[in-house]
Amino acid sequence: MIDEILRHNRQFVDSRQYEQFTTSKYPDKRIAIVTCMDTRLTHLLPAALGIKNGDVKMIKNAGGTITNPFDSTVRSLLVAIYELGVNEVMIIGHTGCGVQGMDSAEMLEAMRKRGIDEEHISLMRHCGIDLDSWLHGFDCTETAVHETVDLIRHHPLMPHDITVRGFIIDSLTGALTPLE
Numbered sequence: 001m002i003d004e005i006l007r008h009n010r011q012f013v014d015s016r017q018y019e020q021f022t023t024s025k026y027p028d029k030r031i032a033i034v035t036c037m038d039t040r041l042t043h044l045l046p047a048a049l050g051i052k053n054g055d056v057k058m059i060k061n062a063g064g065t066i067t068n069p070f071d072s073t074v075r076s077l078l079v080a081i082y083e084l085g086v087n088e089v090m091i092i093g094h095t096g097c098g099v100q101g102m103d104s105a106e107m108l109e110a111m112r113k114r115g116i117d118e119e120h121i122s123l124m125r126h127c128g129i130d131l132d133s134w135l136h137g138f139d140c141t142e143t144a145v146h147e148t149v150d151l152i153r154h155h156p157l158m159p160h161d162i163t164v165r166g167f168i169i170d171s172l173t174g175a176l177t178p179l180e
Contacts, residue, residue, distance in 0.1 A: 023054025025084060032057040032080040034073060034148065035092040036064035036099070040171045045092065048174030057086060063099030063138065064092060065148045069155055078157055088163040089152060093145040095171045100144075102137025141168060145179055 012018065029051065035041060037060040046052065057080040059073055066073050080086040108121060108131060124131055138144035145166040152164045166179040 021053045027054070027056050027080070027084060027086060029055045030085050031055070031088045031090060032059060032077055032086045033090045033092055034059045034061075034064055034066070034077070035090075035169075036060065036094055036097055037062055038094060038097065038171065040096075041094060041169070044171070044174050045169060048169065048176065057084065063097060063144065064094070065099075065138065065144045066151050067134070069151055074152075074155065077152065081159065081162060087161070089165070091145050091148045091152070091164070091166045092169050092176070093141040093167070094169045095141070097141055099137040100141055101139070102135070104132045104135035107135045142179060149179075 033045075033056050035045060035058065057076075059076045059080075061073055068074075077086075077089060111121070112118065121131065145168065149164050149166040152158055152162075168177045168179065169175070170177075
């Protein structure tokens with residue numbers, strides 16, 4: 001499959017199709033969006049929000065949430081704010097998220113079945129990594145979005161003039177529901 005992608009890429013570049021996507025590194029709408037990596041949102045979310053290439057900084061991860069105040073998502077937000085002019089942040093969870101209800105014990109078992117040695121799992125725990133917490137999903141998408149909004153608003157490195165709001169997008173229709 002990767003070879004097919006590479007062939008497509010060569011054709012894309014050779015035919016100069018990239019020209020339609022030319023923009024700067026600065027988001028035109030000065031917004032950063034943290035959302036889930038769910039494949040249903042790839043085209044649906046931008047279409048439902050009326051955004052195009054260059055409008056926003058899009059940060060995606062499993063669940064579209066922040067579980068640690070010093071993870072790469074927070075770092076990306078800080079870069080977007082301090083280096084790229086972002087002044088608003090949208091946290092967008094979605095219906096039917098695969099991280100909702102995710103079980104750390106099941107994931108660890110899947111790792112073992114794929115050949116991860118128990119020694120490596122034990123080493124992670126010995127180094128202070130709480131794998132049960134780190135690999136656990138969330139019970140309620142709305143609560144997870146609220147917690148992420150709260151974490152960003154109260155982060156010690158986040159400027160107080162940044163607007164941070166949470167939303168849930170319907171994975172089928174694209175309807176956006178604000179959370180307050």
